[in-house]
Amino acid sequence: MNNRQLFLSHLAQTTDFPLLIEIEKAEGVYMYGAHGEKYIDLISGIGVSNVGHRHPKVLSAIHEQLDKYLHLMVYGEYVQSPQTLLAKALSDTLPSSLNNVYLVNSGSEAVEGALKLAKRYTNRREIISCVNAYHGSSQGALSIGGNEIFKRSYRPLLPGVRNIEFGSIAQLTHITTDTAAIILETVQGEAGIRIADSSYFQALRRRCDETGTLLVLDEIQAGFGRTGKFWAFEHYGIVPDILVCAKGMGGGMPIGAFIADKEVMAVFKNNPLLGHITTFGGHPVSAAASLATIKVILEERLIEEVDNKAELFKSLLIHPRIKGIRNKGLMMAVEFDSFDVLKPIIDHAIANGVITDWFLFCDDAMRIAPPLTISNDQIKEACDIILRAIDQA
Secondary structure: OOHHHHHHHHOOOOOOOOOOOOEEEEEEOEEEEOOOOEEEEOOHHHHOOOOOEOOHHHHHHHHHHHOOOOOOOOOOOOOOHHHHHHHHHHHHOOOOOOOEEEEEOOHHHHHHHHHHHHHHHHOOOEEEEEOOOOOOOOHHHHHOOOOHHHOHHHOOOOOOEEEEOOOOOHHHHHOOOOEEEEEEEOOEOOOOOEOOOHHHHHHHHHHHHHHOOEEEEEOOOOOOOOOOOOOHHHHOOOOOOEEEEOHHHOOOOOOEEEEEOHHHHHHHHOOOOOOOOOOOOOOHHHHHHHHHHHHHHHHOOHHHHHHHHHHHHHHHOOOOOOOEEEEEOOEEEEEOOOHHHHHHHHHHHHHHOEEOEEEOOEEEEEEEOOOOOOOHHHHHHHHHHHHHHHHHO
């Protein structure tokens, strides 16, 4: 059996129509197929490869750590320099109140930890999230997701969850003294890049302060330079109580984190002891890769060019069938009339050498979220292919 047959026979499937693109190698913004195909990756593995595939400095950090040790002990017991240096580096990018880092394996796991932390710290049970929010697929993360299509087959889920409209100041009154936390994406990703203005975030912060509710911001997709700031909340002049991150954090390695003030995080130390546990969270190889990723983003000044690159995309992607482009930095949604219009365009783009996608809750918009390392020439090449795909479709 060849790899494709093995894939279909033995690897758990999540749809009846997987892309079935077989990749042999990836480097920079490119992925290479088994038969010489070459693809520009315009979605970064869904927001993961912010510094590109196999960045040399990330590979070097991985190799260096491989020569020292791999997993040693469950999280939080041994002093491991990749974990401690990463936690310090993350704290250095953040306001002083976000100074304590709990390392995990993924975005969903980071969300689960943040929810537990909010309930434990406030001794409240209600969680508020937003319509069309996506926070992951594990039980707690799914419970606070904002689209019933993904939830209905798995009920009963967590009780005490309420959804409100993202960006609606009027609906912030639903946050009360019964609310442990409101969790929202700073930029809604799977809803198709939905953006709220500063006045909304300022009102949200005030309402949380008034009610003693913890503000949890999910920057699993929006963090690590994706929006033109290291953290997307920097655009809005607020600071969350808990910050959730993953995806672009690891330079291609699996890792996530939830971050809070040390006083808040301390509730995990008693009643019960070991209030949150993970075996592989902060795996030393992933932590070393993440530290290298942060250094690359800052030292190579990748964030400084994000807005210019986004504007170049917008200036080139002009076509009668494109209805508009929503973006915050290099989180972009190119809008078409319908999924029936968009899907053949995506298929033609892939056949011509550009990987794009749509969004879980917005299937009439094309996802563009390339590595921040993409060059202007590569942007032009990718846009030419997309425009050609539109004409072919």
